[in-house]
Amino acid sequence: MPEPGRRFRLSQGRTPLVKSATELGAVASQYEKWVYPFPIADLDAPDVRTLRDGGDFERNWHTFWPDRPFREDLDVLVAGCGSNAAARYAFNHRKARVTGIDLSSASLAHEAYLKDKHRLDNLTLHQARIEEVSGLAREFDFIDVSGVLHHLPDPVGGLKALGGVLRPEGTIAVRSMGSGAAPASTCCRRCRASWASAKASRMY
Numbered sequence: 001m002p003e004p005g006r007r008f009r010l011s012q013g014r015t016p017l018v019k020s021a022t023e024l025g026a027v028a029s030q031y032e033k034w035v036y037p038f039p040i041a042d043l044d045a046p047d048v049r050t051l052r053d054g055g056d057f058e059r060n061w062h063t064f065w066p067d068r069p070f071r072e073d074l075d076v077l078v079a080g081c082g083s084n085a086a087a088r089y090a091f092n093h094r095k096a097r098v099t100g101i102d103l104s105s106a107s108l109a110h111e112a113y114l115k116d117k118h119r120l121d122n123l124t125l126h127q128a129r130i131e132e133v134s135g136l137a138r139e140f141d142f143i144d145v146s147g148v149l150h151h152l153p154d155p156v157g158g159l160k161a162l163g164g165v166l167r168p169e170g171t172i173a174v175r176s177m178g179s180g181a182a183p184a185s186t187c188c189r190r191c192r193a194s195w196a197s198a199k200a201s202r203m204y
């Protein structure tokens with residue numbers, strides 16, 4: 001397992017990462033030095049198998065899409081995925097096509113380690129900013145953005161960028177922190193007013 005906080009070259013390992021022309025700022029520098037959360041070594045370990053992100057679409061299916069039968073083959077974006085979350089979605093939902101983006105190459109290197117270890121062919125990783133997500137030229141059924149928006153200089157702009165790559169019946173699960181940051185509820189209220197395509201954004 002890579003050591004937490006160690007810097008990795010993007011070319012390391014078998015998994016190529018697509019690097020944007022992103023200029024690293026203070027937030028990126030922090031997460032290059034201290035990856036978050038603590039890297040999981042084995043997603044198949046008994047005490048890890050039960051871990052899910054709070055917004056996991058399977059657990060929350062009837063809240064997100066009350067009028068639809070469950071299906072797993074979604075296009076999923078984990079925006080600001082950190083060291084584990086995108087790989088965990090791909091591991092727990094093998095039929096889903098999962099994309100993880102983050103600023104931090106150190107965090108993405110651990111995601112790449114998990115992808116290789118568990119042969120997660122359904123996982124794609126990009127080093128990219130949420131603000132530039134339209135550059136992926138993709139659309140998603142479900143977006144998880146957890147613990148990230150409060151880092152953005154313009155959280156509402158970030159959420160709107162995510163709304164721009166959300167399919168019409170899609171759902172965004174938002175978790176944000178910090179009393180000084182724009183609360184997630186405010187972001188969602190402001191965005192909902194301007195999203196013609198997104199049916200709903202949801203918080204957990």
Ligand SMILES: C[S@@+](CC[C@H](N)C(=O)[O-])C[C@H]1O[C@@H](n2cnc3c(N)ncnc32)[C@H](O)[C@@H]1O
Pocket residue numbers: 027028031036037079080081082083084085101102103104107128129130131145146147148151152
């Ligand atoms: C607190 S961690 C959350 C990681 C993951 N979402 C989770 O819940 O385990 C925040 C992550 O957001 C990333 N991040 C911060 N600003 C970002 C931005 N503008 N675009 C993409 N990623 C960003 C950081 O590099 C870091 O890995």
